[in-house]
Amino acid sequence: MGLLTQPLHQFYQSRRVVSVYWFEPNNEHVLNHNVVPSVHEILNTWNVLERGLEEERKAQKASVINIAFCLKATATEEQAAKTVMPKNNDKIIESKDEILANVLWKLLELRQFLTSSHTHTAWGSAFKKALTTLKSNTTSHHEQLFSALELIRFGYLNGNNLSRSYYTSNIASEEEKRYILLISRTLSLVPAKFKLSIVL
Structure with a gap:
């Protein structure tokens, strides 16, 4: 909301915005979008122009x-310093x-993969390291990895029960159930192709 309202008229910046969840229809949750300092002020050091990008493209x-x-362009403090360019x-x-x-x-700074000085946080270093392990270096894989790290950060990409679970049999042990949950959550992030084998 802060990103949306900041460049708009003052009317929208001070407008009261609430969210009502389907499971709590009688409760209003106020969305605080008038944050100080504003998102625009926080991110005002990103203004890398074509010349800087061209140099980095050649280097990479x-x-x-x-x-x-x-992430590679901000891998070291020296590289990160080159990207600090106020508007x-x-x-x-x-x-x-x-x-x-x-x-x-x-986006990477907002999601705390980069610091205000454009260097990597621990999450940023982990993200860059994980990107080097990808067999297929496509944008969709980057986004899936981004989502996975965000889910890990908030404690959702694990084998814990997040809601009531139903099992049709008691064949699986508690440990196996946790593995099943973790695998199914991980697979939901990536496109999967399964081979069908028919045994005659």
């Missing part, structure tokens, strides 16, 4: 700008690559 020998590119009204971001890279960096 990369043609595509994605999450992996952005300059005389030099605004215009190209598709400039917009994409800066938006991805802002």
Whole structure:
């Protein structure tokens, strides 16, 4: 909400917004979108222009700008320092690559994979390390890994019961049930192809 309302008229910034959950229809949950400092103020050091991107593309020998590119571009303190560029009204971001890279960096900082000085947090280092283990380096895999790390951070990608569970038999032990939950949650993040084998 903070991202949406910040550039809009003051009316929207002070507008009361509530959320009503289906399981609590009588309770209103107020969404606090008037955060100080604002998201725009927090992220105002991301203004990397085409020249900086071109240098990084050559260094990485990369043609595509994605999450992996952005994490590699801030891998060391020296590299991260090159990306600290406060907004300059005389030099605004215009190209598709400039917009994409800066938006991805802002997202990574908002989700605490990067610090305010653009260096990696522990989560950012883990993300970069995990990206190097991918057999297929595609944007969809980056997004799936991003989702997995977010779920791990909030304690949801595990074998614990999050709600009432139903089992049709007592064949599985408690430990096996936990494994089943973890595997099913992990598989829900990635597209899976299963081979059907028919034994005659």
